[in-house]
Amino acid sequence: MEVKTILLAEDNPNDIELTIEALSENNLANHVVSVKDGVEALEYLRCEGAYKDRKKGTPAVILLDIKMPRMDGMELLKEIKADINLKSIPIVMLSSSREEPDLRKCYELGANAYIVKPVNFQDFIEAVKHIGTFWVLLNEIPSN
Secondary structure, three states, X not given: OOOOOEEEEOOOHHHHHHXXXXXXXXXXXXXXXXXXXXXXXXXXXXXXXXXXXXXXXXXXXXXXXXXXXXXXXXXXHHHHHOOOOOXXXXXXXXXXXXXXXXXXXXXXXXXXXXXXXXXXXXXXXXXHHHHHHHHXXXXXOOXX
């Protein structure tokens, strides 16, 4: 079984490192592509810019932070769900925000899940391990 890529859109280096560490416990870390903002994420998804020569294909899941420079997570979520070629990709919002308006807006825009980043290191590792197991190893999405 080919394990598909995980696209991690996150601008915080510590959260990137923790997420990759957690995924490595499920042998998924080598399948993570990390981008720093929504603009770079779109370039990756559309095989543009620095990613124009990458192997075609969509990720198994996008782990998406809300607060990022240039294009934030909600703007990116809206852009992806409006794109016929990208809208079937599952998107898991990984945010430090517990604000009800953020949660509601993400689901209205088409997020598949919304997870508040736990403050506790071990809780964060466990949450990401479960995300990886479900969205990458168990969930089935249509092929492009």
